[in-house]
Amino acid sequence: MFQADYFDATTSTKRAVTVVVQEGELRITGAEVDVRFPLASVNLQSRIGGVPPRIELADGGALVCHADYAAVADELGVVPAKTLAHKLESNLKFVFASLVGVIVAGWFAYTQGIPWLATTVAERLPVTIERDLGRASLAWLDSNVFSPSKLDAAQKEEIRKGFAELLAQTPLPREVRLEFRYGGWIDANALALPGQIVVLTDQLVGVMSNNDQVLAVLAHELGHVEHRHGLRNLLQSSMTGLLALVVWGDASAVASVAASIPTAMVHAGYSRQAEREADVYAFDLLKRTGRSPERFAEAILLLEARHTSKMDGERSAGSDYFSTHPDSTQRAKEARAAALAP
Numbered sequence: 001m002f003q004a005d006y007f008d009a010t011t012s013t014k015r016a017v018t019v020v021v022q023e024g025e026l027r028i029t030g031a032e033v034d035v036r037f038p039l040a041s042v043n044l045q046s047r048i049g050g051v052p053p054r055i056e057l058a059d060g061g062a063l064v065c066h067a068d069y070a071a072v073a074d075e076l077g078v079v080p081a082k083t084l085a086h087k088l089e090s091n092l093k094f095v096f097a098s099l100v101g102v103i104v105a106g107w108f109a110y111t112q113g114i115p116w117l118a119t120t121v122a123e124r125l126p127v128t129i130e131r132d133l134g135r136a137s138l139a140w141l142d143s144n145v146f147s148p149s150k151l152d153a154a155q156k157e158e159i160r161k162g163f164a165e166l167l168a169q170t171p172l173p174r175e176v177r178l179e180f181r182y183g184g185w186i187d188a189n190a191l192a193l194p195g196q197i198v199v200l201t202d203q204l205v206g207v208m209s210n211n212d213q214v215l216a217v218l219a220h221e222l223g224h225v226e227h228r229h230g231l232r233n234l235l236q237s238s239m240t241g242l243l244a245l246v247v248w249g250d251a252s253a254v255a256s257v258a259a260s261i262p263t264a265m266v267h268a269g270y271s272r273q274a275e276r277e278a279d280v281y282a283f284d285l286l287k288r289t290g291r292s293p294e295r296f297a298e299a300i301l302l303l304e305a306r307h308t309s310k311m312d313g314e315r316s317a318g319s320d321y322f323s324t325h326p327d328s329t330q331r332a333k334e335a336r337a338a339a340l341a342p
């Protein structure tokens with residue numbers, strides 16, 4: 001016998017009752033209540049830590065028992081089920097460990113999963129889609145940042161010729177485009193957009209003392225093209241925004257990412273690792289086309305000097321070479337080492 005709150009199927013009001021089990025029946029009695037159910041028709045719900053035992057009745061009513069689970073189970077002749085869920089629930093340490101696990105997994109997904117996913121998607125994304133993204137990015141930059149190049153035709157032609165020589169020594173297709181633009185606020189810069197588009201600004205050409213230095217920069221950009229860094233960056237920043245939406249419900253993050261997709265590459269720059277990959281690629285490519293990585297060392301120091309003077313010591317947000325490269329001196333050193341290596 002035990003006490004319980006009885007909820008009948010129709011009114012759902014709570015009534016205090018006494019429950020007795022006799023002759024295969026569950027008898028519920030109390031003020032204005034006297035009902036019986038065959039024991040086989042009632043169902044003691046599996047135990048949930050801390051919650052009073054609950055018995056579902058055949059007609060849709062229920063009993064919430066004022067006795068512990070073991071006592072009720074004993075009364076009903078049910079073997080108390082020590083479910084795994086209950087064992088785990090009653091173990092606070094486990095609950096805490098699970099919570100920590102979830103947080104760690106979430107953090108890992110955020111910091112490692114997104115770059116991994118971006119790389120994986122970048123490697124599998126059809127070339128046609130990447131081209132569309134590249135075209136859209138360039139169109140956006142053209143209407144917001146760039147204006148037509150003012151370089152003279154002969155100089156452009158000479159740079160194009162050198163670029164074609166570099167390209168011929170890579171496994172990249174001939175369709176890799178070199179675009180000349182006046183750079184606006186991104187100033188002396190070069191960009192590798194998705195879809196195998198390399199953009200060179202007039203200001204960058206102006207800062208260099210010779211075309212071989214310009215070509216050293218372009219060799220570095222070809223490294224970004226070959227490694228598809230532009231696409232990876234673009235995907236990564238969009239995914240971070242999407243995840244922010246899912247996790248924090250932060251719609252503004254997505255809106256801002258969507259609006260800035262074309263400039264993501266310009267603003268965010270590449271990771272150190274991506275820059276290193278592009279540098280090493282450039283040193284090798286320059287040597288294979290009979291040029292010295294020394295020109296790259298000169299180019300990077302000229303760019304550093306330009307941005308330092310122009311920004312009055314403040315770092316330019318828009319520079320591939322500058323914002324992500326506080327280590328220009330180190331990179332120049334590595335270029336010189338590469339020039340001396342056999």
Ligand SMILES: [Zn+2]
Pocket residue numbers: 220224270275278320321
């Ligand atoms: Zn770069």
